[in-house]
Amino acid sequence: MLTIGTLAKKTGTKVQTIRYYEQIGLMPEPGRTGGGQRRYGDAELDRLSFVRHARQLGFSLDAIRELLDLSDHPGKSCAEADAIARRQLKQVEQRLARLEALRTELKRMVHECSGGQTSDCRVLEVLRDHSECLTEHEQIGA
Amino acid sequence: MLTIGTLAKKTGTKVQTIRYYEQIGLMPEPGRTGGGQRRYGDAELDRLSFVRHARQLGFSLDAIRELLDLSDHPGKSCAEADAIARRQLKQVEQRLARLEALRTELKRMVHECSGGQTSDCRVLEVLRDHSECLTEHEQIGA
DNA sequence: TTTACATCCTCTAGCTACTGTAGGTTCAAG
DNA sequence: CTTGAACCTACAGTAGCTAGAGGATGTAAA
Structure with a gap:
């Protein structure tokens, strides 16, 4: 115990x-x-x-609830568990794509910082300027 | 207006x-x-x-608060803004690494599902078995 | 047996970053 | 002047925990 x-x-x-x-x-x-x-x-x-x-x-906890339910009923079809996992995989792949784009933009920001005053700081400038945005008004997927 | x-x-x-x-x-x-x-x-x-x-x-909103503060005081050093961006980049890279590992494991789960009953479902089996885990007791970084 | 102290208990509130709803008011067009 | 979309405040709810207060329990050593 x-x-x-x-x-x-x-x-x-x-x-x-x-x-x-x-x-x-x-x-x-x-x-x-x-x-x-x-x-x-x-x-x-x-x-x-x-x-x-x-x-x-x-x-998610909801998905886990479903999975636990499936696992509690061994007679049920495996297809449901598979579908949940596939959904999860899809989400992970979407997040990966977003994060890769973010990394690119952050790298650009960091590498272009020359170390002067904030008035000519590239980091702030990039944030002020939306023109090079990945996709306008896209939701952030944390 | x-x-x-x-x-x-x-x-x-x-x-x-x-x-x-x-x-x-x-x-x-x-x-x-x-x-x-x-x-x-x-x-x-x-x-x-x-x-x-x-x-x-x-x-994060806190980081943005800092950035706005820097941007409101153009005399300050650019180094701070750069540091925030670098911290952010580091976090993004950590998340990327985690997500890539997750994708690998999820793909394995999904591809090994043969479509039978939940009693021999690979998806559930993988979740039950921690031995192939990426790192034991690691926090999830959403 | 007593005492110390780590661990346990419940309950409540707080965190991030919003989002939604209820019930009512204001603004601009027709 | 009326209509109806958009505005207002205030509060509750979301996910997935995490932290703290204030007190009870369990265990091991003295």
Whole structure:
């Protein structure tokens, strides 16, 4: 039986985050000691590991909820899980494209800074000037 | 003189976002009509364009605040603006590296899915198995 | 057994950067 | 003068946590 702190360490999660996952129903309510402290078993460790791994891969908590649901029902079609992963891949690729464009522009800004006064600073100038923008009025995808 | 709606359109910003920027002190309080509606001039248009452009480049509002401050004081050294841009570039490059690793793993997941039942779904399996993880317990950088 | 102290508990608020809604007012065109 | 789009304030909500207050519990050493 693991305390919440041990579970946190084993999965690289903060204690508060585990309680938060419980609160939003992503983790089940665990058993408690007489004094009311949470105690976890291997099933919870596995589930939390799954969640954290998926988070590292950029899946949203909603997507993870779907994936956990699929994984809880082994008879269901694999196609759904595949679709979720594909959606995720697509998003990742879109972000990559954006970030690459940003890198190019930032590099240009940095390399053209000559180190004088801000009045002739290229960094500020570039930000003031929209004409070389990637795409006008595009949303930032963080 | 521009209404807030016109300013919004010209800069690709939502009206509420402009009011929000005013609230947090990123945009100045503009003049008002007798009836209390905001009216903007070219200075505000420039400032908001600057802010939006910087946001598109991934600068945080705090970083933008610093940049605006530098740009308001043309005597200051350009080095600070350059440092902010360099910090930003570094972050972008870190995110790129992470996302590329994610793309690799997601591609592997997706391509190995054979379309059977979830019980032998590679997507779920990969998420269950941490052994091939990029780096253990790494934070996700959104 | 007592005491120390790390860890646990709940609850609430805060973070970033917005976005949306409700309920009401103002402005410009026809 | 009327219509209706656009404006106003104020507040709540989003994701995904994170931090803090103030107090209870668990464990190990003295």
